[in-house]
Amino acid sequence: QVQLVESGGGLVKPGGSLRLSCAASGFIFSDDYMSWIRQAPGKGLEWVSYINSRLGIIDYADSVKGRFTISMDSAHNSMYLQMNTLRAEDTAMYYCARDNDGAAAGNWGQGTLVTVSA
């Protein structure tokens, strides 16, 4: 059974950094596309970044490019999102998601909340 568990969220000051983790189980981690998707409080969904480790594919939304870095550690079945130079507008629930059946975000975690505030 596929399981995704995010952690690492919290309260951080503007300009600060945070590293989110997504622990995965129940599938071959390195074969699949994985994504980070966020949702600001009371708002809609925004794709932040995706990665396919086996194919060496990574991309970012323009809103986070140059500040966020996505990575995977297959040995630990974990995906990460290093977030630097955080802004108030980065405040959101951050979800990790896995592609399946050849389409995006078939499985989701429960999310981890990031709050950027002075």
Next chain:
Amino acid sequence: DVVLTQSPLSLPVTLGQPASISCRSSQSLVYSDGNTYLNWFQQRPGQSPRRLIYKVSRRDSGVPDRFSGSGSGTDFTLKISRVEAEDVGVYYCAQGTLWPWTFGQGTKVEIK
């Protein structure tokens, strides 16, 4: 970026009645491999999103058959044949054809 426009944004429905949500794309969502990567997600209150439909019309495992997806090119529709109480929530279309992948604004389904 591809803009997905959903309508309506709010959809009050009577239990047992059908419901339909439209999603229009600013560009064709047909990918070079011939597939159309248009998905539908359901987000119940207080829960993570859940994918219901992928590649326009394929239902995910465990999704009731009262949910169906259709469309092509730039126009897509999610239909619920008979709304049940557990269907309350926000529904999003999303495209995975062109990066950055994008979501529609969401349609809030509620019971009248």
